[in-house]
Amino acid sequence: MRVNGKEVILSKNQKLVDFLAINQYDIRKIAIECNGEILPKSTYQEVILNNEDRLEIVRFVGGG
Amino acid sequence: MELIINGKKTELDCNTVFEVREHIGNRQDIIILNGFQIEENCKVKEKDCLAIIRKGVLPKRDELESMMMARHTPNVYKKLKKGKVAIAGLGGLGSNIAVMLARIGVGQLLLVDFDVVEPSNLNRQNYYISHLGMPKTEALKKQITEINPFIQVAVRKIKVTEENVKELFSGYDVICEAFDKPEMKSMLVNTALEELPDIKVVSASGMAGYDSGNLIRTVKVMKNLYICGDLENGAEVGRGLMAPRVQICAGHQANMILRLLLKIEEV
The missing domain is CATH 3.10.20.30 (Beta-grasp domain)
Incomplete structure (x- = not known):
C-alpha cells in the first residue's frame, strides 16, 4: 500500500489500529485519508488495511 | 474616456x-x-x-x-469581499491571520475563542497591554474595526468541541484551524472534514522554536485539507513559541486562504 506517498508492503492484511500503534501514531493527534476520503475516527477500530490502500496520515504537533 | x-x-x-x-x-x-x-x-x-x-x-x-484596496492586484477585491472565513483559535496564528484577512478585505470573518488575553500571549499574538484580561474575540474585533471598518466580524466566545463544529462553521468557505493543542487540531480537522464536506480547512502544524523559517511550507495533504508549518517542531518543554516562525506560519495560512477565495486550489 502507499502511506504518505511511500510504498509500504504488508505481508498480510492488518488492522489499521495495529498499523498505527506499530508506527507510533497517537490516535488523538492525527487525521487519516484513506483512498481519497477522510476516515472517520469512529471507524478506526474496524478498518482492515490491504496492499491496495492509499493512506495519507497527518500528525499534528502543538503550537499556535 | x-x-x-x-x-x-x-x-x-x-x-x-x-x-x-x-x-x-x-x-x-x-x-x-x-x-x-x-x-x-x-x-x-x-x-x-x-x-x-x-x-x-x-x-x-x-x-x-x-x-x-488600491494596492491590491486588480479584480481580487470583489472576490475577497464575498469571502467567508472562520478562524478557530485566536492565539499566535489566529490573531495574526485575522488581521491579515481584514487588511486584504475578506468580507465576513468569524472569530472563535473562549480565552482572555494574558501576558504570555504578547510575545507572538496580535494584542497589546491594554487588552490584558479582555476576551480575545473582543480585543481582536476592536482592532479589526480600526484596520478595516468595511468587513463584517462575528465573534463566538466558546470552546470548540465535536458537538458544535457543524453549527459554528457551516456556511463558511474556509475554516482556519489555529489552535495550540494537537488534540484540538485533530478534533477540529477530523470533525470538519467529516461533517462539512464542502468546506476547505487550512490547518497548522510545526512552527515552534527558531529553526530556519524556510522549513515552514504549505502542503495540500488531503482533498480538503491544507497544512502549513514544518510538520515537525511542536511546542514542548525547552522549545517555545516565538513571533517570527509563528507569523511565518500564519502568513502561509493567510495566503492559502486568499488563494482558495480566488478559487486557486494548488498550494
Whole structure:
C-alpha cells in the first residue's frame, strides 16, 4: 500500500489500529485519508488495511 | 474616456495619469494605477483603476474603502469581499491571520475563542497591554474595526468541541484551524472534514522554536485539507513559541486562504 506517498508492503492484511500503534501514531493527534476520503475516527477500530490502500496520515504537533 | 477613480466610474478627458491627478487633486498626491504606486507619468487607457490619495487626510467613507484596496492586484477585491472565513483559535496564528484577512478585505470573518488575553500571549499574538484580561474575540474585533471598518466580524466566545463544529462553521468557505493543542487540531480537522464536506480547512502544524523559517511550507495533504508549518517542531518543554516562525506560519495560512477565495486550489 502507499502511506504518505511511500510504498509500504504488508505481508498480510492488518488492522489499521495495529498499523498505527506499530508506527507510533497517537490516535488523538492525527487525521487519516484513506483512498481519497477522510476516515472517520469512529471507524478506526474496524478498518482492515490491504496492499491496495492509499493512506495519507497527518500528525499534528502543538503550537499556535 | 471612462476611468475608475477612487472607486467611482468617472468620465474624464485626460490622456496621462498626471493630467488626472491635476484634475482631481494636487501634485503631492499619491497615484496608484491598477494596483501599483507610480512616480513617473504614463498614459491612461479606458477602464483603468486609479487611486489619487492625499497624504494625511481622512477621506470620505465611500472613498476610503477603494483607497484602502488600491494596492491590491486588480479584480481580487470583489472576490475577497464575498469571502467567508472562520478562524478557530485566536492565539499566535489566529490573531495574526485575522488581521491579515481584514487588511486584504475578506468580507465576513468569524472569530472563535473562549480565552482572555494574558501576558504570555504578547510575545507572538496580535494584542497589546491594554487588552490584558479582555476576551480575545473582543480585543481582536476592536482592532479589526480600526484596520478595516468595511468587513463584517462575528465573534463566538466558546470552546470548540465535536458537538458544535457543524453549527459554528457551516456556511463558511474556509475554516482556519489555529489552535495550540494537537488534540484540538485533530478534533477540529477530523470533525470538519467529516461533517462539512464542502468546506476547505487550512490547518497548522510545526512552527515552534527558531529553526530556519524556510522549513515552514504549505502542503495540500488531503482533498480538503491544507497544512502549513514544518510538520515537525511542536511546542514542548525547552522549545517555545516565538513571533517570527509563528507569523511565518500564519502568513502561509493567510495566503492559502486568499488563494482558495480566488478559487486557486494548488498550494
